Amino acid sequence: MLHDNGHGVVVVGASVAGVHAAEALRDNAYSGPITVLDAEPGPASYDRPPLSKQLLLGEWDLPRAALRAPAALADRHIDTRYGVHAVGLDVDAATVHTSHGPQPFDGLIIATGATPRRLPGVAPMAGLHGLRTASECLALRADFERGAELVIVGAGFIGMEVAAAARAMGVSVTVVDTLDAPMAGQLGRELGQQLQRLHEGHGVRFLLGRGVTSVRGVDRVESVELDDGTVLRADVVLVGIGARPVTDWLSRSGLDTSDGLICDRRLFAAPQIVGAGDVVNWHNPRYDRRMRIEHWTTAMEHGAVAAGNLLGDADEHRDADLVPYFWSDQYGVRIQQAGITGATTRVVRGDPDTVVVLSGDADLLTGVIAVGADRAFVRARRLLRKPCTLDDAEDAVASLLARGGVGSEPSRR
Ligand SMILES: Cc1cc2nc3c(=O)[nH]c(=O)nc-3n(C[C@H](O)[C@H](O)[C@H](O)COP(=O)(O)OP(=O)(O)OC[C@H]3O[C@@H](n4cnc5c(N)ncnc54)[C@H](O)[C@@H]3O)c2cc1C
Secondary structure, three states, rough: OOOOOOOEEEEEOOOOHHHHHHHHHHHOOOOOOOEEEEOOOOOOOOOHHHHHHHHHHHOOHHHHOOOOOHHHHHHEEEEEOOOEEEEEEEOOOOOOOOOEEEOOOOOEEOOOOEEEOOOOOOOEEEOEOOOOOHHHHHHHHHHHHOEEEEEEEEOOOOHHHHHHHHOOOOOOEEEEOOOOOOHHHHHHHHHHHHHHHHHHOOOOOOEOOOEEEEEEOOEEEEEEEEEOOEEOOOOOEEEEEEEEEEOOOOOOOOOOOOOOEEEEOOOEEOOOOOEEOEEEEEEEEEOOOEEOOOOOOHHHHHHHHHHHHHHHOOOOOOOOOOOOOOEEEEEEEEEEEEEEOOOOEEEEEOOOOOOEEEEEEEOOOEEEEEEEEEEHHHHHHHOOOOEEEHHHHHHHHHHHHOOOOOOOOOOOO
């Protein structure tokens, strides 16, 4: 329960988690002040998934990627302030220190997300990109328009989405990764190899099982050197080797930030302080394990749970017992995953390009991954919410695929 000292709720981070949390405060009838702070320049918060898809391709402009029109938040008396950096947190004084001065709070929602990891020992230079913000997306796009030779370091989902966008723009693409298949960490080896074939069919070259030792250039990127001595000519390099939670500003707060912002099952980091989104490491009671998820839907769901719990009495608090979900779009094929990988897997194939992998423990369904089988995925994702045997899930998915249940019922985000 919030102790009302007239300061209201402060949300740090105005992206998916922060914006949904602020709106959920109002949905829960909170009528006090809500102040949302973000380091980005504004004038509006935007969605990140289009940064490696429609915005990078030039199909959308930035206003179309807005999370909310600025007026939509103002209409709900949510005071959103861009260009404001949170630089410290005094838990005892219930105050966030910012680039614009101290901001006291009655309740605090920490939603500062994640930032791309950098290649160790490689200094910033022109042509060397990460991808997290709109300005990074537009800079990458501008480099593609020069007709570039692109090297992507990291075959995770951001790297592979950028590869697909770059090929659509006629850019030549080489992907380097230490793993032996793209997105192998998320999809497993077999599906990763299927994805590799999809990309190779569009002209992407893979150099797998190899690491990058240096990126060279004088005024801008010129080449990338690999650990087997190969030197790749490069006009543009995208580094997509994962992200780290943004907790630097909390380093002297006393909160545990040993691997993200450590929260309990109800997303509390401390009394009156909750976390939401990519920054959070929480105990998910559904799986009885700690999780740090860097995907859109979890960020949104966290926002709603965190806001509700911040306002409610302890006996009303909800567990964040969420089923993780992500989607990725590459060459018009949707790849989706929900739940977690178990010890047993069953592979159900539709046409050669369509596959659903069901995963389970002790014969109970725990997770599903689908490539290009939207309706079958939606069905399996629903089954994850209740106890369901792998046999029943396999029957349901197989009969949908046999009836041509490939597309195109889009999955709820
Ligand atoms: C290119 C790209 C494509 C993606 N595509 C998909 C996809 O297809 N499917 C999917 O499921 N997920 C996708 N994601 C992941 C998804 O966008 C993230 O999970 C989501 O944005 C997380 O939201 P968040 O609010 O937790 O954090 P973020 O979106 O990272 O936002 C955090 C906000 O906090 C602000 N902030 C940070 N530090 C401070 C500070 N000290 N002071 C003030 N403000 C601060 C930042 O400026 C930022 O606006 C993609 C991500 C990227 C980068």
